[in-house]
Amino acid sequence: MSPATIKPGWCDTLNTKKLDFLFLLAFLSFFFILSVAVPARSEAEQKNANFVKVSHNPRIPAGAKAAWTFVIYNANCSENGQNMARFFIVLYTDNELLLNEYNDTQYKTWSCNKTDTVTRNYNIMAWQDMRPTSHDLRAELYWTDNSTFRLEDTTSFTVNVIVHIPLQHILATGYFAAYLIVCFVLFYYVYVKGLDD
Amino acid sequence: MSADSILFLPPDNNLLVEKMLRGSPEIRCLGIFALAFAVRQATAAFFSNTSYETGVGSLASFGMTLITVLVIRFSDRDFREHGFLLPKRANRLFGVSLLLAFVYVFVVIFVPGSVSGFEAAPGIPVSWGLLFSVGSTILAVVAAEVVFRGYVQTGLEKALGSYVSIALVSVLFTLYMVPITAYFTADFAGVLGLALLFLAESLFLCFFFSETKTLMCTIAFAATARILEAITPLEPTASDYTMLVSLMCYLFLVPIMQMFVAEVKEQNARADVVPDLDAEDQIDIDVRLVNRFE
Numbered sequence A: 001m002s003p004a005t006i007k008p009g010w011c012d013t014l015n016t017k018k019l020d021f022l023f024l025l026a027f028l029s030f031f032f033i034l035s036v037a038v039p040a041r042s043e044a045e046q047k048n049a050n051f052v053k054v055s056h057n058p059r060i061p062a063g064a065k066a067a068w069t070f071v072i073y074n075a076n077c078s079e080n081g082q083n084m085a086r087f088f089i090v091l092y093t094d095n096e097l098l099l100n101e102y103n104d105t106q107y108k109t110w111s112c113n114k115t116d117t118v119t120r121n122y123n124i125m126a127w128q129d130m131r132p133t134s135h136d137l138r139a140e141l142y143w144t145d146n147s148t149f150r151l152e153d154t155t156s157f158t159v160n161v162i163v164h165i166p167l168q169h170i171l172a173t174g175y176f177a178a179y180l181i182v183c184f185v186l187f188y189y190v191y192v193k194g195l196d197d
Numbered sequence B: 001m002s003a004d005s006i007l008f009l010p011p012d013n014n015l016l017v018e019k020m021l022r023g024s025p026e027i028r029c030l031g032i033f034a035l036a037f038a039v040r041q042a043t044a045a046f047f048s049n050t051s052y053e054t055g056v057g058s059l060a061s062f063g064m065t066l067i068t069v070l071v072i073r074f075s076d077r078d079f080r081e082h083g084f085l086l087p088k089r090a091n092r093l094f095g096v097s098l099l100l101a102f103v104y105v106f107v108v109i110f111v112p113g114s115v116s117g118f119e120a121a122p123g124i125p126v127s128w129g130l131l132f133s134v135g136s137t138i139l140a141v142v143a144a145e146v147v148f149r150g151y152v153q154t155g156l157e158k159a160l161g162s163y164v165s166i167a168l169v170s171v172l173f174t175l176y177m178v179p180i181t182a183y184f185t186a187d188f189a190g191v192l193g194l195a196l197l198f199l200a201e202s203l204f205l206c207f208f209f210s211e212t213k214t215l216m217c218t219i220a221f222a223a224t225a226r227i228l229e230a231i232t233p234l235e236p237t238a239s240d241y242t243m244l245v246s247l248m249c250y251l252f253l254v255p256i257m258q259m260f261v262a263e264v265k266e267q268n269a270r271a272d273v274v275p276d277l278d279a280e281d282q283i284d285i286d287v288r289l290v291n292r293f294e
Helices: A016-045 A170-196 B016-021 B025-047 B053-074 B090-116 B128-160 B162-177 B180-184 B188-212 B215-231 B242-272 B279-293
Strands: A049-056 A059-061 A065-074 A084-093 A096-100 A110-113 A116-126 A133-145 A148-165 B118-120 B234-236
Touching: A016 B053, A049 A133, A065 A084, A065 A110, A065 A133, A065 A148, A084 A116, A096 A116, A110 A116, A170 B090, A170 B118, A170 B234, A170 B242, B025 B053, B025 B128, B025 B162, B025 B180, B053 B128, B090 B215, B090 B234, B090 B242, B128 B162, B128 B188, B128 B215, B162 B188, B180 B188, B188 B215, B188 B242
Parallel strands: A049 A148, A059 A148
Antiparallel strands: A049 A065, A065 A116, A084 A096, A084 A110, A084 A133, A133 A148, A148 B118, B118 B234
């Protein structure tokens, strides 16, 4: 594009002092965002044990089983002078109990060494929804401190149940029509109306 | 026989390696890429699938944009050359970007979906979380465009020419977008397909930037396409040709984009021509003026 077709941008009208002020402002906002993010992390680090990572498929086909993977870090939990502690997880879906590992399984608890991590895989639930829905899941990590259950950490996430639909379905038809209309309006603006500018 | 002629080097010794060793703009481009690549890989490795993923990603994008703008500020100082400008008829070029983004998402969703069906997810409710995701997507797109199109492409174009720089920037962009750890997962074919898709996207965006010379268009296209893909609760059921349709769509968007941009350029050129009166009109006016004064 030749220079004649370009008009000055906002940066061309700024002098050096104004630019430096903008950079200073940007730097300050960067550190402001950083300071907002840091306390949240330090809170997690103060816990005796916590969820480090949660891996899950946010889109689960209706009827298929969902797989969730939790990575748990034991920062400071130990029992009877040993270098390990025993934990279990309780899962809720839409605030209803889905699995209590302590009550619903034979092994009841699992161990994790102090300052070590453990990866736990769960493959338990299948939603039979007929239409697309979303479910809120919550996982609670309990430490069985000499038979006293202590809630150490909680994590929550949302899973979407997806269903297979043809093009004739009202949802697909609606989006199809909406996209076509927007494309037509934009085409009219940039090609037909735009010529008169 | 000199050493240069033995090695088939150009006589003016205008070598890229030499420039890089002297700390030329090209080495700064590669340095910015290396920094962006390191930040991206570290973010993906340590914060992927954690509650900090979006926040840290936004912070990294913001930081990379800031660093690149600062490098421009203290080295070249020419923001216009790096795409920080509003062209004439910016609203129309913005409209072209939106139209191309809508066409792309429409084709990618509905062409394969009309054959294999759709996977419908629940709609995303309007919430602070959605706004945060949209903001994070825009920040990520701005960072990628400022670094790759604004800085790296502009810098490499001078040394390597238009087409070589576009190819090189697209390869670098693909390396940046796909985390290295993804290549070692079980679904290697899927990751390779994703890498091809990013390569095609980058080629299109590089051509778009090359034609318009403004980051406004590429940012508008990429951000709109990603946000639309994220908020549309329809996806075509995965099939063999889903990826192929996406790749072909980018291929066909290039001439369509060039057609629209050429139209805008032509319109600008027509507007820049000063209207001139021909001789007969001039005489008529003169006669009328004379009659009036008489």
